[in-house]
Amino acid sequence: MKVNGVDHPAPSDTRRLLSDHLRHDLGLTGTHVGCEHGVCGCCTVLLDGAPVRSCLMLAVQAEGHEVATIESLARDDEPLHPVQQAFHECHGLQCGFCTPGFVMSVVGLLAQHPHPTAQQIEEGIAGNLCRCTGYASIRRAVGRAVELTR
């Protein structure tokens, strides 16, 4: 499978989840793991460009596909990705645990709807839980990300 543009062999243990493979085998700890049953959204990554829960996939299922994690959005010393920049500007995070999942969901949302309506924004982030912000600043960050992407 290709992870952030680099080829990696799939793990030998077919029981390994994609989320655990990214974190523990590849050291890509930007993908966070919260609930491990698809509710919290922290582990969201892009699979062939579409956001999916990496805790609800076996790593072997990603063989032959392209996975993009939060680490792919801006490398060290590069400017932040527009969605990251927007979260920064709008205080779209406090503790930051949920943030990689939100950012990847929003990247997927904006790929699907480059000019989302307010309802599309709400639905786009509804699958991610944040216990700090109360979501208002995250909603603003999505609007700002749209501006920055133009």
Added chain:
Amino acid sequence: MPRRGDVGRVKPARFEYHSPRSVDEACSLLSSLEDAKVLAGGQSLIPLLNFRLARPQHLVDINRVEGLDRVYARDGGIAVQALARQAAVEDSSVVANLCPLLSEAVRLVAHRVIRNRGTVCGSLAHADPASELPAVLLALGGHVVTRSARGERLIAAEQLFRGVFESALAPDELMVEAWFPELVEAYAILEESRRHGDFALAGVVRAGDNLALFGVASTPVLADPSDPSRGLEPSADLEATAEFRRHLVRVLAQRAMAA
């Protein structure tokens, strides 16, 4: 890099993994293996594996089967193949034209990120009584097509749902397609849930004169639109009492029939 305790960490209990490339190969695996489970989108099965609530000895992953992800018009309705993701059904103009009820219903299933992986046939096979799509299939009078080494079988919606998480599929059968008839009459799907994307406390689907309920019995059930809560004995939990669920059914049914 990995810390020592993380090496080899896995959640599911031990299983043998199979990745067939064709429907025939999948069916021959299902007919020869003891205690096998089909893995499609995995949005219900993998949580069960992660919690070790499900411990199948074999997983038959159908994701690499070619040509099983189509959504197409057939026999005056919409056929949705086993690997068609819910997101593809949501975005399909064919579905929106022939069966807008299905387009609307699929948007109520969890969240887009889940629907990017989750499949319509998987929802039907999982037979969660609180899920929307089984009730839609029932209200529309659709069917599913199954394949096994023994041949092909068609199961009508009324015969498909047997109990909580229990369908009429035999252990060696693979659901290859679900079929939803075209609907030109009035329709509605209404549900009450605590948060957007949550499972509904109670829900109703109207397709013309038919009314199906979900979340209020061990399977989706057809109901009399003029007295929708008759004979219902929904379960009570922390979220809702049985009486509140009956109340929701009456109110939602009234709104749906007025739509």
